[in-house]
Amino acid sequence: MTQSLTIRRPDDWHLHLRDGAMLRAVLPETARHFARAIIMPNLVPPVVTSADAAAYRDRIMDAMPEGADFTPLMTLYLTEDTDPDDLAAAHDSGLITSVKLYPAGATTNSASGVKDFDKVRPVLERMAEIGCPLCVHGEVTDREIDIFDREAVFIDRVLDPIRRTTPGLRVIMEHITTRNGADYVASAPEDLGATITVQHLMFDRNDMLVGGMRPHYYCLPILKRREHREALLAAATSGDPRYFLGTDSAPHPTHAKEAECCAAGCFTAPIALSCLAHVFEEAGALDKLEGFASLHGPAFYGLPVNDDTITLSKGDALEIPKTLPAGDHTVTVFDPGLPLNWRVA
């Protein structure tokens, strides 16, 4: 039985750090384990210009714990008014690594996102030209489409047409949650990748809804039925380099989660690697963990893998704090409801 596993230091290819007191509370949890992360731009107001991204990067560096070795990879929030020249300059200078597409109204802080996809076509064409990848929250927002079908419908109605009309655009389907998403990636050429979260590998909608509603399991895209979880797990443990880890750790104040209308997002950063080792071990695929967490992401983004390593070891169950203080509030750590025996040594 494997009791310890040394892998290249991992990166998180989809992360929410927020701002202010919340940023200070959650940044150490990611910086402790991960070398780099793609930083989501859905602040209020969002990170839409290169100046916004530079200022946000400075605030992150300012909040960095003493001695941390962590690089935030910045993104711009795509709007119908995004200036292609500003975007291209930010990408050329290395200030941003990618651009994020939120369909307006699809998720937390997406109100400034895209309503008419034709309006962003010139920006997408420019991105294809300069080699700037597009990260996508892939759900339609039409009221008549069932929330459990929104990812599959997005692929057919929005994503596939965008990819056909913008050859050369590298796209990352963020946080895929369905067999449809996994299959679409598998059927596509090398220019399409996907991130997968820890909660979507471990849980299905029964875990969120049976016996009572668990607000800390509510995130978007919403947990789906079990067969989808199984397809995601098969993709993540397949060794196919187009699937890689994006935790989508998405902290909200506890009162906003435990509310009449609960905010979407799971704060998983403190336990993400322990959960990942748990679920890969259960799947008999610990040998595939390094690829998923540490190798495939850099390869897709054309970045070097990290030089250093981390060691995961198995022992007594981790003691996980229920909450962390975040300014005047707390943030509740995602509780997987089972003992986690893997820890980062």
Ligand code: NCD
């Ligand atoms: C994210 C958040 O809280 O910012 N929430 C979530 O449920 N995943 C937004 C997102 O990634 O869609």
Ligand code: ZN
């Ligand atoms: Zn999203």
Ligand code: ZN
């Ligand atoms: Zn997210």
